[in-house]
Amino acid sequence: MVNHKAELAVYKYLDDVTQGKSIMSDAVINKITEDIKDALHRQFNSKREEFKFRMSNVGRPSCQLWWEKNHPKKRMPKPNTFIINMFIGDVIEALFKGLLTEAGVSFKNSDSVTLKTNKNNISGTYDLLIDGYVDDIKSASDWSYKHKFDSSDSLKNGDSFGYVGQLAGYAVASNSKLGGWWVVNKNNGQFKYVKAKNINVQDEIAKIEKTIKRANSKKLQRCFEPEPEKFRGKATGNMVLNRNCNFCDFRQVCWETLQELPAQKSLAKEPKMVQYVSMGKESVT
Numbered sequence: 001m002v003n004h005k006a007e008l009a010v011y012k013y014l015d016d017v018t019q020g021k022s023i024m025s026d027a028v029i030n031k032i033t034e035d036i037k038d039a040l041h042r043q044f045n046s047k048r049e050e051f052k053f054r055m056s057n058v059g060r061p062s063c064q065l066w067w068e069k070n071h072p073k074k075r076m077p078k079p080n081t082f083i084i085n086m087f088i089g090d091v092i093e094a095l096f097k098g099l100l101t102e103a104g105v106s107f108k109n110s111d112s113v114t115l116k117t118n119k120n121n122i123s124g125t126y127d128l129l130i131d132g133y134v135d136d137i138k139s140a141s142d143w144s145y146k147h148k149f150d151s152s153d154s155l156k157n158g159d160s161f162g163y164v165g166q167l168a169g170y171a172v173a174s175n176s177k178l179g180g181w182w183v184v185n186k187n188n189g190q191f192k193y194v195k196a197k198n199i200n201v202q203d204e205i206a207k208i209e210k211t212i213k214r215a216n217s218k219k220l221q222r223c224f225e226p227e228p229e230k231f232r233g234k235a236t237g238n239m240v241l242n243r244n245c246n247f248c249d250f251r252q253v254c255w256e257t258l259q260e261l262p263a264q265k266s267l268a269k270e271p272k273m274v275q276y277v278s279m280g281k282e283s284v285t
Contacts, residue, residue: 003180004193006130009103024102032098039090043083053212055115055124055173059165059204061223062214067250069215075249092139092184093127096191105130113173117209126170133179134170135193136163145185145192152180152197160244165211167196168204222254226277231265237280238264246275 002008016022051068058065067074100107108129115122127137140149148158156164163181171178180195214221224242228235241258245251252258255277262271264279 002193003195004130006100006103006105007191007193009105010099010191013099013103022102024098028098028101031101032094035094035097036091039087039094043087043090053120053122053215055113055122055126055166055169057162058122058169058208058211059159059162060211061160061162061244061248062211063220063223063254064160064248064250065211065215066217066220067254071250071253074253076252078249088186089139092186093137096137096182096184097128100128111174113170115169115173115205115208117205117212120212122169122173122208124166124170124173126174127182129174129176130179132177134167134174134176135179135182136167136170137182137184138163139184139186142185142187145183145187145190149181149183149192149194152194152199155181155194156199158243160247164196164199165204165208168199168201169208171201172205220254226255229264229274229276236265238276239278239280241275241277251275 013022017024051072053065057068097107097109110125110127111129112123112125115124126134128135138149148155152164159165167178167181170176178196178199178201180193182191182193184191224244226239227242229238229240230236241251241255245254248254258275258277260273260275263274264276266272
C-alpha cells in the first residue's frame, strides 16, 4: 500500500539503480557525505546539552521529563551502543534525503523553528517539508516498523517517544500542514510513509502545554500505573511495568520495587524477561 506519491518515485529510482539504468550524482553523494560528517561530530564530539524543553522531547510523558529536569543523575546508564544507534538514525536520514533528491522529489530541507506556547518557546529542527506538509524521517527496528508504525493510530497508542507531539509542534512552528513519518526498517532497508491521520494538532499542542506544566511541578505525578500480568488470559497476581515505561531511563528510581525476572508463568525453555513491579499471590490454576 502506497501512502505518498514520493514512495513510488523512490522505488522507481532504486529499481533503476539496481538494474544499472541510473546512478547517484556526485552532488548528492557529496551532500550525503557532508550530512554524515556533521552527524559524526554531533554524536561523538559534542557535549550533551543540559535539560531543556525541546521539540524532540515535549511529546514524551511528563513524568519522564520531570525526572530529566529535576534528577538527571538518577538516570539509568545508557548502553555503550547508544551513540552508534543514534548515528545510524542520522545516516538513514541523510541517505533517504539523497534518495528523494535523486528520485526528483522536491522538498525543503531541515530548518530550525520555534513553537511559542503560553509561557515557553520550544525550539527544534524538522526533517523536511514536501508540498507544504512537514514530515519526519525515522529509523525503526523490525518490530517497530511492523507494529508501532503500522499506522498513525498504532503510533498514538504507544507513543512513549513523543513522535506525534513532536510532529504537531513542527507543523505549528513552521506554519505547515501535518504530514507524516518516513519510516525505514533498519533490519532490511524497507521503507514506507505513515500518514498522520486522526490527529488534532491543537489538541496535541494543548497536551504539550500540560506536559510542560506537570514537568515543572515540584512533585512527581506519575503518568502510568503498573499492569496486571496475565497467563492464558488469567491474572497471575503479579504486577508488571506499564508498557509505556519500558524504555524510560528512570523506571528503576520511579518504581523502587522494580525487578527484571524470567516470566513467572511460562512454558518456554527460556522464558522472556519481564519487569515486575510487585509479586502477589498467584491466581492462575
